[in-house]
Amino acid sequence: MTARIQIPAQAKPGEVIEIRVLIQHPMETGYRYDDAGKPIPRNTIRTLNCRYDGIEIFSAELGPGIGANPYLQFTTVARASGDVEFSWVDDEGVAGSERQRLVVA
Amino acid sequence: MERRVPGSEQMNWLRAALLAALISSCAVISSAEDRAIPLNQLRSGSEFLSPELRALQADAFANPGMLWVERGAKLWSTPAGSAGQSCASCHQDAAKTMRGVAASYPRVDAKSGFLLNVEARINQCRSERQAVAPFRYESDDLLSLTAYVNSFSKDYKINVVIDGNAETYFEAGRTLYYRRSGQMNLSCAQCHEENWGKNLYAERISQGHPNAYPAYRMEWQSMGSLERRLRACLSGVRAEMLPYGAQEYRNLALFLAWRAQGLPMESPGIRR
Amino acid sequence: MKHAFSRRGFLARTAGVLALPAFARLAQAQTPALAPALDPRVQAFARGALVRPGRVTLTLPSLADNGNSVPARIVVESPMSAADHVKAIRLISDRNPEPVMATFRLGPQSGRADIATRVRLAGSQRVTAVAECSDGTFWYDARSIVVTISACLDES
Numbered sequence: 205m206t207a208r209i210q211i212p213a214q215a216k217p218g219e220v221i222e223i224r225v226l227i228q229h230p231m232e233t234g235y236r237y238d239d240a241g242k243p244i245p246r247n248t249i250r251t252l253n254c255r256y257d258g259i260e261i262f263s264a265e266l267g268p269g270i271g272a273n274p275y276l277q278f279t280t281v282a283r284a285s286g287d288v289e290f291s292w293v294d295d296e297g298v299a300g301s302e303r304q305r306l307v308v309a
Numbered sequence: 310m311e312r313r314v315p316g317s318e319q320m321n322w323l324r325a326a327l328l329a330a331l332i333s334s335c336a337v338i339s340s341a342e343d344r345a346i347p348l349n350q351l352r353s354g355s356e357f358l359s360p361e362l363r364a365l366q367a368d369a370f371a372n373p374g375m376l377w378v379e380r381g382a383k384l385w386s387t388p389a390g391s392a393g394q395s396c397a398s399c400h401q402d403a404a405k406t407m408r409g410v411a412a413s414y415p416r417v418d419a420k421s422g423f424l425l426n427v428e429a430r431i432n433q434c435r436s437e438r439q440a441v442a443p444f445r446y447e448s449d450d451l452l453s454l455t456a457y458v459n460s461f462s463k464d465y466k467i468n469v470v471i472d473g474n475a476e477t478y479f480e481a482g483r484t485l486y487y488r489r490s491g492q493m494n495l496s497c498a499q500c501h502e503e504n505w506g507k508n509l510y511a512e513r514i515s516q517g518h519p520n521a522y523p524a525y526r527m528e529w530q531s532m533g534s535l536e537r538r539l540r541a542c543l544s545g546v547r548a549e550m551l552p553y554g555a556q557e558y559r560n561l562a563l564f565l566a567w568r569a570q571g572l573p574m575e576s577p578g579i580r581r
Numbered sequence: 582m583k584h585a586f587s588r589r590g591f592l593a594r595t596a597g598v599l600a601l602p603a604f605a606r607l608a609q610a611q612t613p614a615l616a617p618a619l620d621p622r623v624q625a626f627a628r629g630a631l632v633r634p635g636r637v638t639l640t641l642p643s644l645a646d647n648g649n650s651v652p653a654r655i656v657v658e659s660p661m662s663a664a665d666h667v668k669a670i671r672l673i674s675d676r677n678p679e680p681v682m683a684t685f686r687l688g689p690q691s692g693r694a695d696i697a698t699r700v701r702l703a704g705s706q707r708v709t710a711v712a713e714c715s716d717g718t719f720w721y722d723a724r725s726i727v728v729t730i731s732a733c734l735d736e737s
Contacts, residue, residue, distance in 0.1 A: 269682025
């Protein structure tokens with residue numbers, strides 16, 4: 205699973221920054237059939253959360269209503285330098301994570 | 310042009326005028342031969358998209374095709390096979406060595422005489438240089454490496470060789486392009502040459518160019534190759550879908566590339 | 582030459598296509614469009630509290646040429662202070678087989694209540710974004726969107 209995080213290279217303390225994340229995942233709805241006519245079981249990312257410098261700043265409960273290879277964008281207040289870390293779990297129990305360092309100065 | 314025409318001055322003038330007319334009419338014929346669609350009417354598939362999809366393609370972060378490109382970057386330097394060779398072992402930094410390369414594909418491999426697309430070229434390296442099994446068609450690995458290689462041709466204009474040892478492939482591709490097929494009895498040209506720009510239900514028919522591929526298609530919710538797109542068209546006209554890797558797809562791809570020559574490459578493109 | 586077409590594959594794909602209208606009926610069988618504030622799916626999120634229009638701006642294109650991935654953005658007017666902020670935002674579809682599309686949890690650390698994502702829509706419908714504020718109030722915005730389907734069948 206490939207995932208991408210976009211945050212500013214550097215931020216000032218107190219600045220509201222934009223965080224973007226894109227995760228490779230089929231977000232299989234459970235309403236499709238394969239070539240042999242068998243239903244394809246649902247497999248979507250269920251929960252996703254974002255921690256910044258160890259503290260949870262955002263979370264999302266997702267499902268088939270979110271498109272394949274989910275994209276999310278939200279904001280946070282830059283406090284101190286630290287990792288912005290995403291982690292997620294899908295219906296099959298597969299967990300993924302990705303992090304990127306935010307420099308606050 | 311200096312040409313001595315014997316006879317009187319008046320006759321000379323008349324002959325010159327006739328010759329000029331002949332040359333200009335030849336020029337019209339030859340430019341029609343050179344281009345299926347005049348250069349100033351050439352429209353990339355992205356021009357037929359909604360503004361939202363165009364914006365997504367232009368967004369270098371959110372374009373989901375970039376997930377495959379990123380994976381391809383990792384694969385590029387991952388050793389495979391007992392010799393421990395990676396793509397980078399021979400081709401070093403793709404940002405330098407692959408720049409503009411995909412814009413000249415499909416191209417004939419000088420040694421074997423086969424027409425190769427980028428996918429086949431990658432798999433040729435795998436079997437001949439790395440001594441490992443080729444990637445499966447439409448596998449994430451093959452799509453990723455192809456997308457990675459093609460990403461270094463972004464904005465390069467398509468420019469393929471169609472003469473010499475490519476000519477037979479090109480002519481076969483052209484024949485296929487204008488041949489009706491399927492239960493709908495349609496040729497590629499009937500939609501994408503004679504009727505582009507018109508509406509088919511809610512969508513506008515494109516000119517059918519290959520410059521975005523491998524592309525992320527909303528219909529597929531995934532990345533897919535040009536071959537998959539051609540298969541989709543075949544199924545659309547209710548024709549038999551040829552198996553992946555069929556020679557017909559490559560011939561057609563060469564003709565399509567020539568038809569699109571001058572269009573900038575967009576891979577990883579976004580398409581409906 | 583070996584061809585990919587098989588009778589079995591065709592039947593299977595046809596079954597898939599035939600299943601589409603059933604899927605659409607399933608979707609339509611749900612509650613017809615009520616005012617968003619009265620929609621039970623909105624009410625379930627508000628746990629009985631009054632859900633008012635305002636403060637929330639949901640941005641969706643009015644027309645999508647494919648329902649598989651449609652950009653959606655939700656912005657809520659809020660100081661996002663410790664005392665007064667948006668706690669959660671829920672996106673509700675009135676036609677998808679699963680009406681709750683996503684729930685986002687945020688807080689004063691967010692700085693702004695401004696979220697963007699890409700949603701999947703099973704046809705033309707109304708999408709509602711409901712925001713829960715720290716003072717216990719609920720606000721919403723709703724947008725209607727037309728989702729077109731492709732003219733060409735794709736069984737690739």
